[in-house]
Amino acid sequence: MSTSMSVDIAHPASAPAVASPAGAGASTTTAAGLSTAVPRSAPAQAFISPPTPPLLELRRVSRSFGGIRAVDKVSFSVQPGTITGLIGPNGAGKSTVFNLVTGYLRPDSGVIRLRGEEITHLPPHAIVRRGVARTFQIPREIPSLTVRENLMLAPGDQAGELPWNAWFRRRQVQAEEQRWADRADEILTLLQLESLADEYAGHLSGGQKKLLELGRALMQDATLILLDEPGAGVNPTLMHRLVAVLMHLREQGRTLVLIEHDMDLITRLCDWVVVMDNGRPLTEGTPQQVQREPRVLEAYLGASA
Numbered sequence: 001m002s003t004s005m006s007v008d009i010a011h012p013a014s015a016p017a018v019a020s021p022a023g024a025g026a027s028t029t030t031a032a033g034l035s036t037a038v039p040r041s042a043p044a045q046a047f048i049s050p051p052t053p054p055l056l057e058l059r060r061v062s063r064s065f066g067g068i069r070a071v072d073k074v075s076f077s078v079q080p081g082t083i084t085g086l087i088g089p090n091g092a093g094k095s096t097v098f099n100l101v102t103g104y105l106r107p108d109s110g111v112i113r114l115r116g117e118e119i120t121h122l123p124p125h126a127i128v129r130r131g132v133a134r135t136f137q138i139p140r141e142i143p144s145l146t147v148r149e150n151l152m153l154a155p156g157d158q159a160g161e162l163p164w165n166a167w168f169r170r171r172q173v174q175a176e177e178q179r180w181a182d183r184a185d186e187i188l189t190l191l192q193l194e195s196l197a198d199e200y201a202g203h204l205s206g207g208q209k210k211l212l213e214l215g216r217a218l219m220q221d222a223t224l225i226l227l228d229e230p231g232a233g234v235n236p237t238l239m240h241r242l243v244a245v246l247m248h249l250r251e252q253g254r255t256l257v258l259i260e261h262d263m264d265l266i267t268r269l270c271d272w273v274v275v276m277d278n279g280r281p282l283t284e285g286t287p288q289q290v291q292r293e294p295r296v297l298e299a300y301l302g303a304s305a
Contacts, residue, residue: 060111225256
């Protein structure tokens with residue numbers, strides 16, 4: 001089966017940035033970095049907007065484990081302010097791509113760029129500082145801490161991490177901790193987990209832990225969030241909540257990439273879908289275009305092309 005792709009379809013443009021010059025509509029920003037703005041009507045003006053550069057770009061990225069090529073010359077880009085789905089059968093290399101983007105693994109070859117800056121060989125903490133966060137297929141909460149405490153631990157470079165600050169800059173540490181607590185409470189409200197703020201994280205259901213994972217990414221103020229099967233094991237009630245939160249984040253200008261096997265969820269959420277098979281890119285397009293692609297039906301859905 002050939003894996004070369006020739007799909008003559010346009011990549012969606014990113015969500016347009018809203019400028020706020022003097023006299024424009026009102027704009028407010030919450031502590032979690034979630035803003036609302038009501039721009040006034042701009043005067044009619046004929047112009048052509050330049051192409052928006054991708055937020056994330058992979059070019060011919062490969063990674064092998066022994067003699068197995070887990071990721072083989074993968075190339076795709078992610079536009080800012082969109083939700084991109086990364087789909088494919090088990091073993092297609094999707095989670096390995098996430099590990100390469102976030103610095104948990106180093107590629108054997110190829111280039112990864114974030115906002116045009118090469119991040120191919122940066123360590124994970126340096127990539128996090130550039131606004132990238134991820135969740136995991138199996139949530140990694142700290143069960144002996146409360147839900148609020150799990151969120152408050154997520155931001156890096158806190159003053160309280162340095163032992164001498166606890167002795168000599170106690171007021172600074174306390175003030176910062178209060179800011180993080182306030183931000184955590186705001187994110188818990190967004191996720192509708194505020195009633196569980198003081199519950200031990202280990203007592204949460206699987207779906208609630210998935211929401212907590214997303215909350216920790218938001219505590220890092222990430223602009224690019226990679227979600228590994230966020231809908232797996234989530235009951236229908238929490239699924240509706242998760243979808244609403246993800247759509248809200250896109251409306252606020254966040255960029256999301258999600259690995260998911262639920263095609264209904266992909267169709268509801270995603271602007272663009274990249275399909276992988278056997279470590280290679282198979283095709284990409286809108287959810288509707290991808291579902292009509294015979295190679296996808298054969299490789300991913302198990303149907304005859």
